[in-house]
Amino acid sequence: MPKTSYAGRHRPAAKPSRGRQFVVPVALLSSTVAGGLVIRDAGASELSPEAAAMKNVSNSVAGLGLTADPEAVTAAAANRAGARSSRDMVRDAKTIIVGASQTATQTAAEAQAAAAKAAADQAAAQKAKAAAAAKAKQDAAARALAQAHRWVSPVSGYTLTSGFGFRWGKMHPAQDLACPVGSSVHSLSSGTVVFAGRSTEGYGNFVKIRYWDGTVSWMAHNSRLLVSVGEQVSPGQIVAYSGSTGNSTGPHVHLEIHPGDGSAVPPLVWLAQRGVTL
Ligand SMILES: [Zn+2]
Structure with a gap:
Protein backbone atom coordinates (compact mmCIF):
# COMPACT_ATOMS: atom_id res chain seq x y z
CA MET A 1 0.00 0.00 0.00
CA PRO A 2 1.77 3.18 -1.15
CA LYS A 3 1.97 6.08 1.20
CA THR A 4 -0.38 8.69 -0.27
CA SER A 5 -0.25 11.47 2.25
CA TYR A 6 2.70 13.84 2.27
CA ALA A 7 3.78 14.72 5.77
CA GLY A 8 6.67 17.05 4.99
CA ARG A 9 6.63 20.66 3.96
CA HIS A 10 4.05 21.68 1.50
CA ARG A 11 4.70 21.49 -2.19
CA PRO A 12 2.51 22.95 -4.92
CA ALA A 13 0.19 20.15 -5.98
CA ALA A 14 0.26 21.06 -9.67
CA LYS A 15 3.95 20.36 -10.35
CA PRO A 16 5.28 17.97 -7.72
CA SER A 17 8.13 16.59 -9.80
CA ARG A 18 9.92 19.84 -10.66
CA GLY A 19 11.44 20.23 -7.23
CA ARG A 20 12.76 16.68 -7.36
CA GLN A 21 14.16 17.14 -10.84
CA PHE A 22 16.26 20.18 -10.04
CA VAL A 23 16.56 20.71 -6.32
CA VAL A 24 17.48 17.19 -5.31
CA PRO A 25 20.00 16.58 -8.10
CA VAL A 26 21.87 19.80 -7.29
CA ALA A 27 22.01 18.76 -3.65
CA LEU A 28 23.25 15.31 -4.65
CA LEU A 29 25.60 16.86 -7.17
CA SER A 30 27.94 18.32 -4.55
CA SER A 31 28.45 14.96 -2.90
CA THR A 32 28.62 13.19 -6.25
CA VAL A 33 31.22 15.61 -7.58
CA ALA A 34 33.11 15.63 -4.28
CA GLY A 35 33.21 11.84 -4.27
CA GLY A 36 34.59 11.81 -7.78
CA LEU A 37 31.65 9.82 -9.09
CA VAL A 38 30.34 11.13 -12.33
CA ILE A 39 27.37 9.63 -14.07
CA ARG A 40 28.15 9.86 -17.76
CA ASP A 41 28.04 6.33 -19.23
CA ALA A 42 24.45 5.42 -18.79
CA GLY A 43 22.26 5.97 -21.85
CA ALA A 44 19.66 8.65 -21.60
CA SER A 45 16.93 6.16 -22.54
CA GLU A 46 17.68 3.97 -19.46
CA LEU A 47 17.63 6.80 -16.99
CA SER A 48 14.73 8.15 -15.00
CA PRO A 49 14.03 11.86 -15.56
CA GLU A 50 15.76 12.63 -12.27
CA ALA A 51 18.82 10.60 -13.16
CA ALA A 52 18.88 12.06 -16.65
CA ALA A 53 18.79 15.54 -15.23
CA MET A 54 21.52 14.66 -12.77
CA LYS A 55 23.59 13.16 -15.60
CA ASN A 56 23.21 16.26 -17.69
CA VAL A 57 24.27 18.48 -14.85
CA SER A 58 27.09 16.10 -13.94
CA ASN A 59 28.29 16.02 -17.54
CA SER A 60 28.23 19.77 -17.58
CA VAL A 61 30.18 19.89 -14.35
CA ALA A 62 32.66 17.35 -15.71
CA GLY A 63 32.95 19.24 -18.98
CA LEU A 64 33.36 22.63 -17.39
CA GLY A 65 35.74 21.54 -14.65
CA LEU A 66 33.66 21.34 -11.46
CA THR A 67 31.61 24.36 -12.30
CA ALA A 68 27.87 23.80 -12.35
CA ASP A 69 25.98 24.94 -15.39
CA PRO A 70 24.87 28.49 -14.46
CA GLU A 71 21.64 27.98 -16.34
CA ALA A 72 20.86 24.82 -14.38
CA VAL A 73 21.75 26.51 -11.10
CA THR A 74 19.67 29.55 -12.04
CA ALA A 75 16.81 27.26 -13.06
CA ALA A 76 17.07 25.38 -9.77
CA ALA A 77 17.17 28.63 -7.84
CA ALA A 78 14.23 29.90 -9.84
CA ASN A 79 12.37 26.73 -9.03
CA ARG A 80 13.16 27.08 -5.35
CA ALA A 81 12.00 30.64 -5.54
CA GLY A 82 8.97 29.42 -7.44
CA ALA A 83 8.30 26.84 -4.77
CA ARG A 84 8.60 29.49 -2.07
CA SER A 85 6.37 31.73 -4.12
CA SER A 86 3.89 28.87 -4.46
CA ARG A 87 4.03 28.27 -0.71
CA ASP A 88 3.36 31.94 -0.17
CA MET A 89 0.48 31.77 -2.59
CA VAL A 90 -0.88 28.73 -0.81
CA ARG A 91 -0.50 30.53 2.51
CA ASP A 92 -2.25 33.56 1.05
CA ALA A 93 -4.93 31.36 -0.47
CA LYS A 94 -5.39 29.64 2.90
CA THR A 95 -5.71 33.04 4.56
CA ILE A 96 -8.24 34.06 1.93
CA ILE A 97 -10.12 30.78 2.28
CA VAL A 98 -10.15 31.04 6.08
CA GLY A 99 -11.25 34.67 5.77
CA ALA A 100 -13.90 33.77 3.22
CA SER A 101 -15.01 30.86 5.38
CA GLN A 102 -15.30 33.18 8.39
CA THR A 103 -17.16 35.70 6.26
CA ALA A 104 -19.43 32.94 4.96
CA THR A 105 -20.07 31.69 8.49
CA GLN A 106 -20.79 35.24 9.64
CA THR A 107 -23.02 35.87 6.61
CA ALA A 108 -24.88 32.59 7.22
CA ALA A 109 -25.39 33.53 10.87
CA GLU A 110 -26.63 36.97 9.85
CA ALA A 111 -28.95 35.43 7.25
CA GLN A 112 -30.23 32.98 9.85
CA ALA A 113 -30.83 35.82 12.31
CA ALA A 114 -32.57 37.87 9.62
CA ALA A 115 -34.72 34.87 8.65
CA ALA A 116 -35.61 34.25 12.30
CA LYS A 117 -36.52 37.93 12.71
CA ALA A 118 -38.59 37.86 9.52
CA ALA A 119 -40.38 34.72 10.73
CA ALA A 120 -41.02 36.33 14.13
CA ASP A 121 -42.25 39.51 12.46
CA GLN A 122 -44.52 37.48 10.20
CA ALA A 123 -45.85 35.48 13.15
CA ALA A 124 -46.48 38.71 15.08
CA ALA A 125 -48.20 40.25 12.07
CA GLN A 126 -50.36 37.15 11.62
CA LYS A 127 -51.20 37.16 15.33
CA ALA A 128 -52.13 40.85 15.17
CA LYS A 129 -54.17 40.22 12.02
CA ALA A 130 -55.96 37.27 13.65
CA ALA A 131 -56.61 39.35 16.77
CA ALA A 132 -57.95 42.21 14.64
CA ALA A 133 -60.13 39.77 12.69
CA ALA A 134 -61.40 38.22 15.92
CA LYS A 135 -62.12 41.67 17.33
CA ALA A 136 -63.86 42.73 14.11
CA LYS A 137 -65.95 39.55 14.24
CA GLN A 138 -66.73 40.16 17.90
CA ASP A 139 -67.65 43.79 17.18
CA ALA A 140 -69.83 42.73 14.25
CA ALA A 141 -71.55 40.14 16.44
CA ALA A 142 -72.05 42.74 19.17
CA ARG A 143 -73.48 45.18 16.61
CA ALA A 144 -75.75 42.48 15.18
CA LEU A 145 -76.94 41.56 18.67
CA ALA A 146 -77.54 45.22 19.57
CA GLN A 147 -79.44 45.59 16.31
CA ALA A 148 -81.50 42.48 17.01
CA HIS A 149 -82.21 43.51 20.58
CA ARG A 150 -83.13 47.11 19.95
CA TRP A 151 -86.63 48.34 20.73
CA VAL A 152 -88.75 50.52 18.46
CA SER A 153 -92.12 52.29 18.46
CA PRO A 154 -95.14 50.20 17.30
CA VAL A 155 -96.44 52.96 15.03
CA SER A 156 -95.34 56.32 13.76
CA GLY A 157 -97.82 59.15 13.37
CA TYR A 158 -100.16 58.48 16.27
ZN1 LIG B 1 -107.14 49.75 24.09
Missing part, protein backbone atom coordinates in the same frame (compact mmCIF):
# COMPACT_ATOMS: atom_id res chain seq x y z
CA THR A 159 -102.00 60.23 19.09
CA LEU A 160 -101.93 58.84 22.62
CA THR A 161 -105.52 58.30 23.74
CA SER A 162 -106.57 55.89 26.50
CA GLY A 163 -103.67 54.95 28.73
CA PHE A 164 -102.93 52.14 31.17
CA GLY A 165 -105.41 52.19 34.09
CA PHE A 166 -109.07 52.23 35.03
CA ARG A 167 -111.39 53.56 32.41
CA TRP A 168 -115.13 53.84 32.94
CA GLY A 169 -114.82 51.70 36.02
CA LYS A 170 -112.93 48.99 34.23
CA MET A 171 -109.20 48.19 33.98
CA HIS A 172 -107.66 49.08 30.63
CA PRO A 173 -104.26 47.26 30.72
CA ALA A 174 -102.97 48.96 27.55
CA GLN A 175 -101.94 52.09 25.76
CA ASP A 176 -104.14 53.14 22.86
CA LEU A 177 -102.46 54.86 19.93
CA ALA A 178 -104.96 56.51 17.61
CA CYS A 179 -103.84 56.46 13.97
CA PRO A 180 -105.40 56.30 10.50
CA VAL A 181 -106.62 52.91 9.28
CA GLY A 182 -103.88 51.19 7.36
CA SER A 183 -100.97 52.61 9.39
CA SER A 184 -97.99 50.26 9.63
CA VAL A 185 -97.81 48.33 12.89
CA HIS A 186 -94.26 47.28 13.78
CA SER A 187 -92.77 44.52 15.84
CA LEU A 188 -91.16 46.14 18.91
CA SER A 189 -87.98 44.01 18.64
CA SER A 190 -86.83 40.52 17.56
CA GLY A 191 -89.25 37.78 18.43
CA THR A 192 -91.64 35.07 17.38
CA VAL A 193 -95.31 35.45 16.49
CA VAL A 194 -97.30 33.45 19.04
CA PHE A 195 -100.78 34.45 17.89
CA ALA A 196 -102.05 35.95 14.63
CA GLY A 197 -105.76 35.83 13.89
CA ARG A 198 -109.25 36.88 14.75
CA SER A 199 -109.82 37.35 18.49
CA THR A 200 -112.93 35.94 20.15
CA GLU A 201 -112.56 38.46 22.99
CA GLY A 202 -113.10 41.73 21.16
CA TYR A 203 -109.51 42.38 20.03
CA GLY A 204 -110.38 42.08 16.37
CA ASN A 205 -107.44 41.12 14.13
CA PHE A 206 -104.98 40.43 16.85
CA VAL A 207 -101.21 39.69 16.93
CA LYS A 208 -99.11 38.52 19.84
CA ILE A 209 -95.31 38.50 19.66
CA ARG A 210 -92.94 36.96 22.20
CA TYR A 211 -89.64 38.85 22.17
CA TRP A 212 -86.10 37.70 22.84
CA ASP A 213 -86.36 38.78 26.52
CA GLY A 214 -89.56 36.80 27.10
CA THR A 215 -91.88 39.79 27.00
CA VAL A 216 -95.10 39.37 25.01
CA SER A 217 -96.80 42.28 23.27
CA TRP A 218 -100.45 42.36 22.25
CA MET A 219 -101.49 44.56 19.35
CA ALA A 220 -105.21 44.65 18.59
CA HIS A 221 -107.96 46.02 16.30
CA ASN A 222 -105.84 45.71 13.12
CA SER A 223 -107.41 45.88 9.70
CA ARG A 224 -105.00 43.30 8.32
CA LEU A 225 -102.33 40.91 9.62
CA LEU A 226 -99.11 40.28 7.69
CA VAL A 227 -97.58 37.51 9.81
CA SER A 228 -98.58 34.07 11.03
CA VAL A 229 -97.88 32.01 14.13
CA GLY A 230 -94.33 30.77 14.46
CA GLU A 231 -92.88 33.46 12.22
CA GLN A 232 -89.65 35.15 13.30
CA VAL A 233 -89.83 38.92 13.24
CA SER A 234 -87.22 41.64 13.55
CA PRO A 235 -87.31 45.10 15.18
CA GLY A 236 -89.54 47.45 13.17
CA GLN A 237 -90.84 44.73 10.88
CA ILE A 238 -94.41 45.51 9.70
CA VAL A 239 -96.61 42.81 11.20
CA ALA A 240 -100.02 44.40 10.53
CA TYR A 241 -101.93 47.43 9.31
CA SER A 242 -103.92 49.25 11.89
CA GLY A 243 -107.73 49.39 11.91
CA SER A 244 -110.76 49.37 14.13
CA THR A 245 -111.77 45.69 14.18
CA GLY A 246 -113.27 44.01 17.25
CA ASN A 247 -114.54 45.99 20.22
CA SER A 248 -113.26 49.37 19.11
CA THR A 249 -114.72 52.87 19.03
CA GLY A 250 -112.33 54.18 16.39
CA PRO A 251 -109.11 53.44 14.43
CA HIS A 252 -106.25 52.81 16.85
CA VAL A 253 -103.64 50.30 17.98
CA HIS A 254 -104.35 48.77 21.38
CA LEU A 255 -100.91 47.89 22.84
CA GLU A 256 -100.39 45.65 25.86
CA ILE A 257 -97.04 44.62 27.36
CA HIS A 258 -96.79 41.35 29.33
CA PRO A 259 -93.27 40.79 30.74
CA GLY A 260 -92.57 37.07 30.89
CA ASP A 261 -96.05 36.52 29.41
CA GLY A 262 -97.42 37.51 32.81
CA SER A 263 -99.53 40.44 33.95
CA ALA A 264 -99.70 43.60 31.83
CA VAL A 265 -97.59 46.62 32.77
CA PRO A 266 -97.87 50.28 31.66
CA PRO A 267 -96.50 50.32 28.07
CA LEU A 268 -95.21 53.91 28.16
CA VAL A 269 -93.03 53.26 31.22
CA TRP A 270 -91.81 49.91 29.98
CA LEU A 271 -90.90 51.29 26.52
CA ALA A 272 -89.27 54.40 28.03
CA GLN A 273 -86.97 52.09 30.04
CA ARG A 274 -85.85 50.69 26.68
CA GLY A 275 -85.21 54.02 25.04
CA VAL A 276 -88.52 54.34 23.24
CA THR A 277 -90.50 57.42 24.15
CA LEU A 278 -94.07 57.54 22.94
Whole structure:
Protein backbone atom coordinates (compact mmCIF):
# COMPACT_ATOMS: atom_id res chain seq x y z
CA MET A 1 0.00 0.00 0.00
CA PRO A 2 1.77 3.18 -1.15
CA LYS A 3 1.97 6.08 1.20
CA THR A 4 -0.38 8.69 -0.27
CA SER A 5 -0.25 11.47 2.25
CA TYR A 6 2.70 13.84 2.27
CA ALA A 7 3.78 14.72 5.77
CA GLY A 8 6.67 17.05 4.99
CA ARG A 9 6.63 20.66 3.96
CA HIS A 10 4.05 21.68 1.50
CA ARG A 11 4.70 21.49 -2.19
CA PRO A 12 2.51 22.95 -4.92
CA ALA A 13 0.19 20.15 -5.98
CA ALA A 14 0.26 21.06 -9.67
CA LYS A 15 3.95 20.36 -10.35
CA PRO A 16 5.28 17.97 -7.72
CA SER A 17 8.13 16.59 -9.80
CA ARG A 18 9.92 19.84 -10.66
CA GLY A 19 11.44 20.23 -7.23
CA ARG A 20 12.76 16.68 -7.36
CA GLN A 21 14.16 17.14 -10.84
CA PHE A 22 16.26 20.18 -10.04
CA VAL A 23 16.56 20.71 -6.32
CA VAL A 24 17.48 17.19 -5.31
CA PRO A 25 20.00 16.58 -8.10
CA VAL A 26 21.87 19.80 -7.29
CA ALA A 27 22.01 18.76 -3.65
CA LEU A 28 23.25 15.31 -4.65
CA LEU A 29 25.60 16.86 -7.17
CA SER A 30 27.94 18.32 -4.55
CA SER A 31 28.45 14.96 -2.90
CA THR A 32 28.62 13.19 -6.25
CA VAL A 33 31.22 15.61 -7.58
CA ALA A 34 33.11 15.63 -4.28
CA GLY A 35 33.21 11.84 -4.27
CA GLY A 36 34.59 11.81 -7.78
CA LEU A 37 31.65 9.82 -9.09
CA VAL A 38 30.34 11.13 -12.33
CA ILE A 39 27.37 9.63 -14.07
CA ARG A 40 28.15 9.86 -17.76
CA ASP A 41 28.04 6.33 -19.23
CA ALA A 42 24.45 5.42 -18.79
CA GLY A 43 22.26 5.97 -21.85
CA ALA A 44 19.66 8.65 -21.60
CA SER A 45 16.93 6.16 -22.54
CA GLU A 46 17.68 3.97 -19.46
CA LEU A 47 17.63 6.80 -16.99
CA SER A 48 14.73 8.15 -15.00
CA PRO A 49 14.03 11.86 -15.56
CA GLU A 50 15.76 12.63 -12.27
CA ALA A 51 18.82 10.60 -13.16
CA ALA A 52 18.88 12.06 -16.65
CA ALA A 53 18.79 15.54 -15.23
CA MET A 54 21.52 14.66 -12.77
CA LYS A 55 23.59 13.16 -15.60
CA ASN A 56 23.21 16.26 -17.69
CA VAL A 57 24.27 18.48 -14.85
CA SER A 58 27.09 16.10 -13.94
CA ASN A 59 28.29 16.02 -17.54
CA SER A 60 28.23 19.77 -17.58
CA VAL A 61 30.18 19.89 -14.35
CA ALA A 62 32.66 17.35 -15.71
CA GLY A 63 32.95 19.24 -18.98
CA LEU A 64 33.36 22.63 -17.39
CA GLY A 65 35.74 21.54 -14.65
CA LEU A 66 33.66 21.34 -11.46
CA THR A 67 31.61 24.36 -12.30
CA ALA A 68 27.87 23.80 -12.35
CA ASP A 69 25.98 24.94 -15.39
CA PRO A 70 24.87 28.49 -14.46
CA GLU A 71 21.64 27.98 -16.34
CA ALA A 72 20.86 24.82 -14.38
CA VAL A 73 21.75 26.51 -11.10
CA THR A 74 19.67 29.55 -12.04
CA ALA A 75 16.81 27.26 -13.06
CA ALA A 76 17.07 25.38 -9.77
CA ALA A 77 17.17 28.63 -7.84
CA ALA A 78 14.23 29.90 -9.84
CA ASN A 79 12.37 26.73 -9.03
CA ARG A 80 13.16 27.08 -5.35
CA ALA A 81 12.00 30.64 -5.54
CA GLY A 82 8.97 29.42 -7.44
CA ALA A 83 8.30 26.84 -4.77
CA ARG A 84 8.60 29.49 -2.07
CA SER A 85 6.37 31.73 -4.12
CA SER A 86 3.89 28.87 -4.46
CA ARG A 87 4.03 28.27 -0.71
CA ASP A 88 3.36 31.94 -0.17
CA MET A 89 0.48 31.77 -2.59
CA VAL A 90 -0.88 28.73 -0.81
CA ARG A 91 -0.50 30.53 2.51
CA ASP A 92 -2.25 33.56 1.05
CA ALA A 93 -4.93 31.36 -0.47
CA LYS A 94 -5.39 29.64 2.90
CA THR A 95 -5.71 33.04 4.56
CA ILE A 96 -8.24 34.06 1.93
CA ILE A 97 -10.12 30.78 2.28
CA VAL A 98 -10.15 31.04 6.08
CA GLY A 99 -11.25 34.67 5.77
CA ALA A 100 -13.90 33.77 3.22
CA SER A 101 -15.01 30.86 5.38
CA GLN A 102 -15.30 33.18 8.39
CA THR A 103 -17.16 35.70 6.26
CA ALA A 104 -19.43 32.94 4.96
CA THR A 105 -20.07 31.69 8.49
CA GLN A 106 -20.79 35.24 9.64
CA THR A 107 -23.02 35.87 6.61
CA ALA A 108 -24.88 32.59 7.22
CA ALA A 109 -25.39 33.53 10.87
CA GLU A 110 -26.63 36.97 9.85
CA ALA A 111 -28.95 35.43 7.25
CA GLN A 112 -30.23 32.98 9.85
CA ALA A 113 -30.83 35.82 12.31
CA ALA A 114 -32.57 37.87 9.62
CA ALA A 115 -34.72 34.87 8.65
CA ALA A 116 -35.61 34.25 12.30
CA LYS A 117 -36.52 37.93 12.71
CA ALA A 118 -38.59 37.86 9.52
CA ALA A 119 -40.38 34.72 10.73
CA ALA A 120 -41.02 36.33 14.13
CA ASP A 121 -42.25 39.51 12.46
CA GLN A 122 -44.52 37.48 10.20
CA ALA A 123 -45.85 35.48 13.15
CA ALA A 124 -46.48 38.71 15.08
CA ALA A 125 -48.20 40.25 12.07
CA GLN A 126 -50.36 37.15 11.62
CA LYS A 127 -51.20 37.16 15.33
CA ALA A 128 -52.13 40.85 15.17
CA LYS A 129 -54.17 40.22 12.02
CA ALA A 130 -55.96 37.27 13.65
CA ALA A 131 -56.61 39.35 16.77
CA ALA A 132 -57.95 42.21 14.64
CA ALA A 133 -60.13 39.77 12.69
CA ALA A 134 -61.40 38.22 15.92
CA LYS A 135 -62.12 41.67 17.33
CA ALA A 136 -63.86 42.73 14.11
CA LYS A 137 -65.95 39.55 14.24
CA GLN A 138 -66.73 40.16 17.90
CA ASP A 139 -67.65 43.79 17.18
CA ALA A 140 -69.83 42.73 14.25
CA ALA A 141 -71.55 40.14 16.44
CA ALA A 142 -72.05 42.74 19.17
CA ARG A 143 -73.48 45.18 16.61
CA ALA A 144 -75.75 42.48 15.18
CA LEU A 145 -76.94 41.56 18.67
CA ALA A 146 -77.54 45.22 19.57
CA GLN A 147 -79.44 45.59 16.31
CA ALA A 148 -81.50 42.48 17.01
CA HIS A 149 -82.21 43.51 20.58
CA ARG A 150 -83.13 47.11 19.95
CA TRP A 151 -86.63 48.34 20.73
CA VAL A 152 -88.75 50.52 18.46
CA SER A 153 -92.12 52.29 18.46
CA PRO A 154 -95.14 50.20 17.30
CA VAL A 155 -96.44 52.96 15.03
CA SER A 156 -95.34 56.32 13.76
CA GLY A 157 -97.82 59.15 13.37
CA TYR A 158 -100.16 58.48 16.27
CA THR A 159 -102.00 60.23 19.09
CA LEU A 160 -101.93 58.84 22.62
CA THR A 161 -105.52 58.30 23.74
CA SER A 162 -106.57 55.89 26.50
CA GLY A 163 -103.67 54.95 28.73
CA PHE A 164 -102.93 52.14 31.17
CA GLY A 165 -105.41 52.19 34.09
CA PHE A 166 -109.07 52.23 35.03
CA ARG A 167 -111.39 53.56 32.41
CA TRP A 168 -115.13 53.84 32.94
CA GLY A 169 -114.82 51.70 36.02
CA LYS A 170 -112.93 48.99 34.23
CA MET A 171 -109.20 48.19 33.98
CA HIS A 172 -107.66 49.08 30.63
CA PRO A 173 -104.26 47.26 30.72
CA ALA A 174 -102.97 48.96 27.55
CA GLN A 175 -101.94 52.09 25.76
CA ASP A 176 -104.14 53.14 22.86
CA LEU A 177 -102.46 54.86 19.93
CA ALA A 178 -104.96 56.51 17.61
CA CYS A 179 -103.84 56.46 13.97
CA PRO A 180 -105.40 56.30 10.50
CA VAL A 181 -106.62 52.91 9.28
CA GLY A 182 -103.88 51.19 7.36
CA SER A 183 -100.97 52.61 9.39
CA SER A 184 -97.99 50.26 9.63
CA VAL A 185 -97.81 48.33 12.89
CA HIS A 186 -94.26 47.28 13.78
CA SER A 187 -92.77 44.52 15.84
CA LEU A 188 -91.16 46.14 18.91
CA SER A 189 -87.98 44.01 18.64
CA SER A 190 -86.83 40.52 17.56
CA GLY A 191 -89.25 37.78 18.43
CA THR A 192 -91.64 35.07 17.38
CA VAL A 193 -95.31 35.45 16.49
CA VAL A 194 -97.30 33.45 19.04
CA PHE A 195 -100.78 34.45 17.89
CA ALA A 196 -102.05 35.95 14.63
CA GLY A 197 -105.76 35.83 13.89
CA ARG A 198 -109.25 36.88 14.75
CA SER A 199 -109.82 37.35 18.49
CA THR A 200 -112.93 35.94 20.15
CA GLU A 201 -112.56 38.46 22.99
CA GLY A 202 -113.10 41.73 21.16
CA TYR A 203 -109.51 42.38 20.03
CA GLY A 204 -110.38 42.08 16.37
CA ASN A 205 -107.44 41.12 14.13
CA PHE A 206 -104.98 40.43 16.85
CA VAL A 207 -101.21 39.69 16.93
CA LYS A 208 -99.11 38.52 19.84
CA ILE A 209 -95.31 38.50 19.66
CA ARG A 210 -92.94 36.96 22.20
CA TYR A 211 -89.64 38.85 22.17
CA TRP A 212 -86.10 37.70 22.84
CA ASP A 213 -86.36 38.78 26.52
CA GLY A 214 -89.56 36.80 27.10
CA THR A 215 -91.88 39.79 27.00
CA VAL A 216 -95.10 39.37 25.01
CA SER A 217 -96.80 42.28 23.27
CA TRP A 218 -100.45 42.36 22.25
CA MET A 219 -101.49 44.56 19.35
CA ALA A 220 -105.21 44.65 18.59
CA HIS A 221 -107.96 46.02 16.30
CA ASN A 222 -105.84 45.71 13.12
CA SER A 223 -107.41 45.88 9.70
CA ARG A 224 -105.00 43.30 8.32
CA LEU A 225 -102.33 40.91 9.62
CA LEU A 226 -99.11 40.28 7.69
CA VAL A 227 -97.58 37.51 9.81
CA SER A 228 -98.58 34.07 11.03
CA VAL A 229 -97.88 32.01 14.13
CA GLY A 230 -94.33 30.77 14.46
CA GLU A 231 -92.88 33.46 12.22
CA GLN A 232 -89.65 35.15 13.30
CA VAL A 233 -89.83 38.92 13.24
CA SER A 234 -87.22 41.64 13.55
CA PRO A 235 -87.31 45.10 15.18
CA GLY A 236 -89.54 47.45 13.17
CA GLN A 237 -90.84 44.73 10.88
CA ILE A 238 -94.41 45.51 9.70
CA VAL A 239 -96.61 42.81 11.20
CA ALA A 240 -100.02 44.40 10.53
CA TYR A 241 -101.93 47.43 9.31
CA SER A 242 -103.92 49.25 11.89
CA GLY A 243 -107.73 49.39 11.91
CA SER A 244 -110.76 49.37 14.13
CA THR A 245 -111.77 45.69 14.18
CA GLY A 246 -113.27 44.01 17.25
CA ASN A 247 -114.54 45.99 20.22
CA SER A 248 -113.26 49.37 19.11
CA THR A 249 -114.72 52.87 19.03
CA GLY A 250 -112.33 54.18 16.39
CA PRO A 251 -109.11 53.44 14.43
CA HIS A 252 -106.25 52.81 16.85
CA VAL A 253 -103.64 50.30 17.98
CA HIS A 254 -104.35 48.77 21.38
CA LEU A 255 -100.91 47.89 22.84
CA GLU A 256 -100.39 45.65 25.86
CA ILE A 257 -97.04 44.62 27.36
CA HIS A 258 -96.79 41.35 29.33
CA PRO A 259 -93.27 40.79 30.74
CA GLY A 260 -92.57 37.07 30.89
CA ASP A 261 -96.05 36.52 29.41
CA GLY A 262 -97.42 37.51 32.81
CA SER A 263 -99.53 40.44 33.95
CA ALA A 264 -99.70 43.60 31.83
CA VAL A 265 -97.59 46.62 32.77
CA PRO A 266 -97.87 50.28 31.66
CA PRO A 267 -96.50 50.32 28.07
CA LEU A 268 -95.21 53.91 28.16
CA VAL A 269 -93.03 53.26 31.22
CA TRP A 270 -91.81 49.91 29.98
CA LEU A 271 -90.90 51.29 26.52
CA ALA A 272 -89.27 54.40 28.03
CA GLN A 273 -86.97 52.09 30.04
CA ARG A 274 -85.85 50.69 26.68
CA GLY A 275 -85.21 54.02 25.04
CA VAL A 276 -88.52 54.34 23.24
CA THR A 277 -90.50 57.42 24.15
CA LEU A 278 -94.07 57.54 22.94
ZN1 LIG B 1 -107.14 49.75 24.09
